[in-house]
Amino acid sequence: MSSPTGQDTFKGWVAHDAKTPLRYTSYTPKPFTPTDVEISISHCGICGTDIHTLRSGWGPADYPCVVGHEIIGTVTRLGSAVSSQSNPNGIRLGDRVGVGAQSDACLRADCEACADGEESYCTRMTGTYNGRYSDKSKSHGGFAEKWRGPAHFVFRIPDSLPSAEAAPLLCAGVTVFAPMRKYGVGPGKTVGIVGVGGLGHLGILFARALGADRVVAISRSSGKKADAVGGLGADGFIATGEEKGWAKKYSRSLDVILCTVSAHDMPFAQYLRLLKRDGTFVQVGAPEDALPPLMAWSLIQKGVKVTGSNIGSPGDIRAMLALAAEKRVLPWIQKRDMVDVNQALVDMHEGKARYRYVLRNVNEQAKL
Template sequence: MAAPSSPPSKTFLGWVAHDTWPKNPLTFGPFEPKPFTDTDIEIKISHCGVCGSELHTLRSGWGPTNYPCVVGHEIVGTVVRVGSAVPTLASSPAARDIKVGDRVGVGAQSNSCLRPDCDECQAGIENLCSRGTGTYNSKYPDGSKSHGGYALHWRGPAHFVFKIPDALPSAAAAPLLCGGITSFAPLLNNGAGPGKKVGIIGIGGLGHMGILFAKALNCDRVVAISRRSNKRDDALNRLGADDYIATDEDPDWAKKHSRSLDLLVSTVSSSKMPFSDYLRLLRVGGTFVQIGLPEEPMPAFSAWPLSQKGIKITGSSIGSPAEIRKMLELAAEKKVLPWVQERPMSDVNNVLLDMDAGKARYRYVLVNDVESQAKL
């Protein structure tokens, strides 16, 4: 089945999940995007990163998924349609300059209420708006479903569409739009920079970008933390980390590195993490930020570190539009390029299986191209 060069007016084509994955693979076919409005932008997708969130959603791991569903929220492509109100959009001056032909991206959020009485939206932290819309498996205010980037086209509000700097290749830019900002925002908002010692737990899709951004922010020391030493060379010699801790291979790691870090960012999605030992690594006044989202509850821990060292435990969710633009600017300036493996979007089911098996080093990016589409 050959893919069309442009979508029908009311139907898009993409790789649709109709039931729980992996028992039910994604199938290429039609789906209905949100109705186009005068504040929307339509994109012809060239690249879409594969995020761990997709695996949780496709198998209903975080709760029942509203099938049929098109996942994918690390979208890069070319603008093919701009709503009439976008050039005068009051809510997002940065979106006003977007025009047909521009290379743009969309991350994990595609809408928020933007109401005058919304404290979060008015404070510029739209990612924390209680009425926000996820880029997939969510609903817009008009009741239409949101669908993501495992498709030929995407349509949605201009407020959450971002110009991609010329210095960033599309395949590298795509993972930044969710994985990148998810790693960057907790660093930015918790003081990472000169004079700070930072640890990144989990050296995978999120973690390797966390190391890259911590170095780009000029942190004094960046420590990579993983269960085994198989990623030591990547972390120290290629990503730029200053030290490496393999928690499964050194029974005294927590004692040896006690009170050595100002900030810990945990990217792992396992409920079996040695949480209490992680807290031992923090100095007085340190902060632990959880950004991975396990499907099971987090482990219990003693309250003593909270009072004895005055540490803080918090979480972080993606990032605001302003933070995403700041991240893209820094990535372009400092050449922060995620490690990506490009795969044809037509091979998406095998890519997801490889992702679930932990084979990515460290991010898969699906590519829409004439050759792969011709195979459908």
């Protein structure tokens, strides 16, 4: 719709501060440019990042703000300059598409990250929400009826992936897939996944899909053991808060550990004991506080690597969607109507999701 002044407006669930519920109201999207697309949103997953942002947990949010960066919908408008060069994903009007956590980057040839196909590490990257585009307009996310943004970061969804299940893949899925791809998870590798939640359960699924020899779920309690081993396909389970001497018992058993939790008091040094010589620990969970301190010998004695990973590049997303379609990697989700978003956020914060909430707009597209 347009305002009386002719300025475009969308409607969505807008946060105005860190304490009050989201309010369904109008807001102003970025100006439509020749390289943009517009999407009618059918589904949007709820990510932990949404909660951190809404409460200004990682720093002051740029209110008013519309969060949501696991977006699925239909292309309803295509910019005139969306060509094979600016549209590497080959999207067309009417396509079912998705948008993840990033909606822009400089894409310049002299940008090392963009030139290497690592747009998620561009120093000028724009998040799908709570960011600013180069023209200083705000980026707004998918808790809304529509989304508008650069075609470069919009991806066709394979026909075999249902819309609701595809939504969490755009952020949670690629966040765990990208470091596994980078650090060689596959045949011959043993992998540990710390945390069995929105990210962690997808970590188990993708490690299996990539063909890892052994996948071990790691959690504080055994409460999710049945899900991890019986349902998701993990080969083993370590309950760090219940099993005495676990770090010694499983020492030097894993090639890669993917840590999906955001707890600032995790047993960091003990996790590193689980790594084999030259193993890799990858942090993808982002706590609001600092990580625990670490003694140098935890790194030196086995030559282990401690690193992090930030979402995933467009190339990672395309590869992830292709693998998910081929291997039927489908997150465990619970559908919630978008009109109930405030209660869904409360339930998400309280850890009730098993293992991802997906909001759906109540219209014909939400039946996809």
